[in-house]
Amino acid sequence: MAAQHRYLIIAEGAFGPESSKTANSAIRYLPERIVGVLDSQAPGRTSQEVLGFGGAIPVVCSLEEGFALEPTAILIGIAPAGGQLPAEWRGWLLAAIDRGLHVWSGLHTFIGDDPEIAARAQAKGVTITDARRPPKSLTVSNGLATEVDAFVVLSVGSDCNVGKMTALLQLIRGLEQRGLRTGFAATGQTGMLIAGRGLAVDAVVADFVGGATEQLVLQAATDADVVLVEGQGSLIHPGYSGVTLGLLHGACPRAMILCHQASREFIGDYSFTRPAWVRIPPLPELVRIYEDAARPVYPSQVIGIALNTYDLSDAAAKAALAVAQHETGLPTTDPVRFDPAPLVDAVVRARARVAQPPA
């Protein structure tokens, strides 16, 4: 899909700081390409009012209102409850296709597999991009990521949805200001939307998670001094830990940045079905878990902490940063809320250590 698209985001009933991850990241990193957000539950507001960023990007309450903003494509910005495409959304997509709009989706259910939508899109000559559809011809990882000249940094986390992608994206400007060329290896649909390339590693056949990640690292390492690999899940997440470990062993990072939401106590995906099942251990324990897991394949160190404090007051956020820094002894910041420089510096220093081994 051409990079120039102007998107109308569908976030029906769910546009908010915690409930519309893809929508929010698109607004944060591609604001000039977002014409509006469809959510009939929050009409008349702006992105700034709902999320705290995104300026005047409007929330509209109907598709017709959205069309008036002259989008060239629909971006599905939330996952519908239950995973299936709601009937109302199908109607919207068909109506949008009829107007010649393209469709970008990161849903688990592939839009392009819906016969009616696919036929309509073909008839109208528009593209349906299912970002999570795995490419053909993946392989098992072969350790090729250990051979790239670029310094490979992976974001890892205490849980899903704590800011692993965002933490790395926030470092790019600072690294480039230091004269370091960066390559971003997007491993999830939202990262792919922003980077314009990548692969949803949790959607590939399990044997190929490492191999898929390896491909992404090799691709991102071309013309880069630092490769930033978007992590997924968590080694302590009962459902997704396998993806996390496969990704870690495929990426073979030199360094890791540990991401955590300061207010989170338990793995969040089980908050309804099995609350208080998996307690998130203290950060120093998480550092040890990740370094231990990396060691047998390719040793790696956690070099900094990215703490997500969006739901805390300024005072509480600063206190949380101080505690985390004290506990781990590592550079710590909330790279969205505060200056990402401590993590930029940590990457620069860690890279310099590798480039100049002690005499």
Place this chain on the structure above:
Amino acid sequence: MAAQHRYLIIAEGAFGPESSKTANSAIRYLPERIVGVLDSQAPGRTSQEVLGFGGAIPVVCSLEEGFALEPTAILIGIAPAGGQLPAEWRGWLLAAIDRGLHVWSGLHTFIGDDPEIAARAQAKGVTITDARRPPKSLTVSNGLATEVDAFVVLSVGSDCNVGKMTALLQLIRGLEQRGLRTGFAATGQTGMLIAGRGLAVDAVVADFVGGATEQLVLQAATDADVVLVEGQGSLIHPGYSGVTLGLLHGACPRAMILCHQASREFIGDYSFTRPAWVRIPPLPELVRIYEDAARPVYPSQVIGIALNTYDLSDAAAKAALAVAQHETGLPTTDPVRFDPAPLVDAVVRARARVAQPPA
């Protein structure tokens, strides 16, 4: 596929103790259903001569010779180099189908996706079973395996192909002699062939490894006192570690049996591309790695060591067992070569500890 099939195994050019895993396990556990093995490189020999077990099951050098043994189905017993179906094998399968034989395959390449073979099979009314084809409607794991009454035991390993499936199958008779009903949760194609049910967990979409395993545990726990879950890969295998961790967190075992080939020093899959990459750590370190990985989700203990000594002399095998037992302090045996009783006892004792918590 009906359980009564009499199989002719294709193991062309690779029938041997180390090179034909599926063939060998079929011969070990289903000998009465194997009529012969096709390997034109080893004609005139018997399974006993080639593998050291399997008695008079003959090796034949042509398909015609195999047909004379009156099989009702073809079993693909090795993975062809490169993963694609060789032209010669396609010819064999078509010829077998023409004679009304069914086909069972655990290959990554699905036989049933070959249009010519599929059409021929349909025309002849025979079944093609692609054991690795994932079922529809898998989910993310939900911790349901923690709720079964049965005592769940998972085999884990230092590497692939060290005997994780075999170690558990060798315990079944002993457990049943103790009056314990067993359920075997097959997670790979060979285990599925033997158990008659299961699911290749490394063939599912990465997000669903844990959920698929959970389903298998629930299924195997019906009418069982002990569920034996076949492990896959290794937490230190660069390519497959993600499958291993996803499986561990999906199965939520109470106990683990650690499997290792005594003579193996490095992860074997990289012996050509990257020899001596990942050194297998000492067994006590492996015990720690598995127990640490399990702990955040559901604590589990390694309760015994299954040491594969097939390539050692009797004296060397006994010495290796003594060393492993001394190093780990755990019951240790080669459950194929020697009496599996030490591991049977370890399972019985561990189950009793859970059933009767200290007063």
